[in-house]
Amino acid sequence: MTPLQQRIAGHLQLLYPQLDAMEFAQECLAQFGLAADAPSPTPHRNLWDQSDVAVITYGDSLRSEHEAPLHSLLGFLNTRLQDCISTVHILPFFPYSSDDGFSVMDYTTVNPSLGNWDDIARLSRHFKVMGDLVINHCSSRSLWFENYKQGVEPGAGYFVEASPDTDLSAVVRPRTSPLLREVKTPGGERHLWCTFSHDQLDLDFQNPRVLLEFLKIIRLYLDKGIRWFRLDAVAFLWKTPGTPCINLPETHEVIRLLRLMIEHRAADAVIVTETNIPNRENLTYFGNANEAHLIYNFSLPPLLINTLITGCCKHLKNWLMTMPPAQYGTTYLNFIASHDGIGLRPTEGLLSDWELDTLIGTLQRFGGHLSSRTTPGGATRPYEINISLWDAFRGTAAQGPDQWQFARFLCAAGIMAALEGIPAFYIHSLFATENDDARVEHTGSFRSINRHIWQAEDLESALSSDTHHRQVFDAMRKLLRLRRQQPAFHPNATQYTLHTGEALFSFWRQSIDRHQSLFAVYNISDTPQTFNLSELNLIATDEWVDLISGERFEDPVAQVRLMPYQFLWLSNRHD
Missing domain, CATH: 3.20.20.80 (Glycosidases)
Known part of the structure; x- marks a missing residue:
């Protein structure tokens, strides 16, 4: 039994306690084409940097x-x-x-x-x-739903059924449409859960076969x-x-x-x-x-x-x-x-x-x-x-x-x-x-x-x-x-919010290696705003340049006037 199998089985045991978790873990691995001894990725890796947009x-x-x-x-x-x-x-x-x-x-x-x-x-x-993995629901014109209405697989047990007599008043909704949709099946009339619309039928992840479908x-x-x-x-x-x-x-x-x-x-x-x-x-x-x-x-x-x-x-x-x-x-x-x-x-x-x-x-x-x-x-x-x-x-x-x-x-x-x-x-x-x-x-x-x-x-x-x-x-x-x-x-570089009043929105970013400090200052109003660079507490021995305009600021306590919606990216690194 590999550590990966054990970890998968642990999740499955919590989701599907009625199943043999180890056996179902094997089925999930096979469906996903994943070897039981696949190497684990290094935790807490940043899979991105500042170039990611x-x-x-x-x-x-x-x-x-x-x-x-x-x-x-x-x-x-x-x-x-x-x-x-x-x-x-x-x-x-x-x-x-x-x-x-x-x-x-x-x-x-x-x-x-x-x-x-x-x-x-x-x-x-x-x-x-x-x-997009549209995982909560699928179309009423899908093969799964057609099969559901006929009582055949794949699809027969794929949708969330609920009785209209059940108290569902606690359910949080993003829409104003009725939650349940009436559907005729060979087994009689059923009511299916539709969080978003009656064309979008919610999938029942309490059915482990639905999980297997999405792994595939x-x-x-x-x-x-x-x-x-x-x-x-x-x-x-x-x-x-x-x-x-x-x-x-x-x-x-x-x-x-x-x-x-x-x-x-x-x-x-x-x-x-x-x-x-x-x-x-x-x-x-x-x-x-x-x-x-x-x-x-x-x-x-x-x-x-x-x-x-x-x-x-x-x-x-x-x-x-x-x-x-x-x-x-x-x-x-x-x-x-x-x-x-x-x-x-x-x-x-x-x-x-x-x-x-x-x-x-x-x-x-x-x-x-x-x-x-x-x-x-x-x-x-x-x-x-x-x-x-x-x-x-x-x-x-x-x-x-x-x-x-x-x-x-x-x-x-x-x-x-x-x-x-x-x-x-x-x-x-x-x-x-x-x-x-x-x-x-x-x-x-x-x-x-x-x-x-x-x-x-x-x-x-x-x-x-x-x-x-x-x-x-x-x-x-x-x-x-x-x-x-x-x-x-960098998406994980240090960030601190600065206090420069309600018409100036400002924060400080510092690179992970601490070689670059960057002050971002924005006039978010429709009138000119003035502030003093001393409010940013710039290091006086560094050379500060606004990356947006190219302007150099040699006096660390100079006053700066920003026109409506003008902003600065003030950096000590500008090579």
């Missing part, structure tokens, strides 16, 4: 009449972003029935309208590829070159009536098991948990450096946007001071925008109801839409705001639209790029794509506002002419190239 994109965010979308994507990334990013997160690229990919019909096939597995493998030879799926993804795994909506994975059915101990146990097996098969693999929940709960998905390598920093988008539209960094600063430094081998995935909206649950306990209402109202004035969820008590609460990031920064809460949109937008990117963790930029943020109201009208989904599809020729034209798209894209590329050169921006 991710871009988030759909497989068809760029379309061309002349080639498959995944071809167009690779061509664009290689031509325009090769020296700016290291990782590409391709949102679900499988056949699907709804939710722009997150209702998967077949986990083993690339959607032929996008390309094929060869395209994914080709991308993986140029970039680290993150793929993960093995395929590894074979095709995927190394980063985004566990979609994983917080909802395990269901126990009478509980909130979110963040349950068994869910964490499944993640620990998957982490163990994946990293033994591919030492460079990375697990990312997507848990759009309050900050304190989100942090638990690090475990003891034995669950997620990366967790999404879900509180950052609403707090950062709130900071820049109010001109006050109080909440962002207070939140940052509460964030624990990630252990080596773990770090944060920082983002401001994604294919989804700006999540509001992560503001719970951070913004007051009045402040949240102000944020929502301001973004609605800028063209955004509000989506809601149902609480366990039956009340309706804000869940997310749907808006493009470019439009979110049109102006301020007090004054409305103004002339500072570009500067405000770049300031937000400059903050995210400098924070502890790995920055992930939604591809439409790189282009400053506007709200796509026509797509919302066409699909009926608020989320479509930030899921524009560019024709490749139109994008090339926009990036080659005098447009705000070109202005933003050029500035973002310059910023990312600069970021990737700074050891102080």
Whole structure:
């Protein structure tokens, strides 16, 4: 009996006490194609450095009449972003029935309208590829569900059944739709659990055969070159009536098991948990450096946007001071925008109801839409705001639209790029794509506002002419190239929050080898701000240069004036 077998069996015993854990461990190893004596990876390894920057994109965010979308994507990334990013997160690229990919019909096939597995493998030879493991639910048009309705395998026991008479009032929901869906089967009428929509049927991980199916799926993804795994909506994975059915101990146990097996098969693999929940709960998905390598920093988008539209960094600063430094081998995935909206649950306990209402109202004035969820008590609460990031920064809460949109937008990117963790930029943020109201009208989904599809020729034209798209894209590329050169921006480099007032947001980063100190100072208001360099306590014998402008600061107590949304990356290393 090898140590790996024993560790796998330990997890399985907690999940499936009715089974022979050692026998099932053998079956899991065989299904995963993993040798029982596979060498263990070194713990607490950082699988990243300051050069790691991710871009988030759909497989068809760029379309061309002349080639498959995944071809167009690779061509664009290689031509325009090769020296700016290291990782590409391709949102679900499988056949699907709804939710722009997150209702998967077949986990083993690339959607032929996008390309094929060869395209994914080709991308993986140029970039680290993150793929979605849509693990909580699958499509009502999947083979598994068709088999369920016929009572045959695979699928007969794959879905979560519940009686409508069961008290499910404690269940936490991200939606307002009914939780259960009525289904006719040969054995009679059944009611199936649907956390997100009635087209997305929750999978029953209390059935060990479901775990085996996903081990087979993960093995395929590894074979095709995927190394980063985004566990979609994983917080909802395990269901126990009478509980909130979110963040349950068994869910964490499944993640620990998957982490163990994946990293033994591919030492460079990375697990990312997507848990759009309050900050304190989100942090638990690090475990003891034995669950997620990366967790999404879900509180950052609403707090950062709130900071820049109010001109006050109080909440962002207070939140940052509460964030624990990630252990080596773990770090944060920082983002401001994604294919989804700006999540509001992560503001719970951070913004007051009045402040949240102000944020929502301001973004609605800028063209955004509000989506809601149902609480366990039956009340309706804000869940997310749907808006493009470019439009979110049109102006301020007090004054409305103004002339500072570009500067405000770049300031937000400059903050995210400098924070502890790995920055992930939604591809439409790189282009400053506007709200796509026509797509919302066409699909009926608020989320479509930030899921524009560019024709490749139109994008090339926009990036080659005098447009705000070109202005933003050029500035973002310059910023990312600069970021990737700074050891102080290693995802695990030291970070301290500084106290420079409510209109200046500031923090200090120091490289792991302590050779570089970098002070990041941002005017997050629409009025000029002045501060004294003595507030930063610079080492007088070092030479300090602003990496953004190239300006040298020889007097360590000089006064500095920052224009609205201007920022400094003040470094003692500038070779």
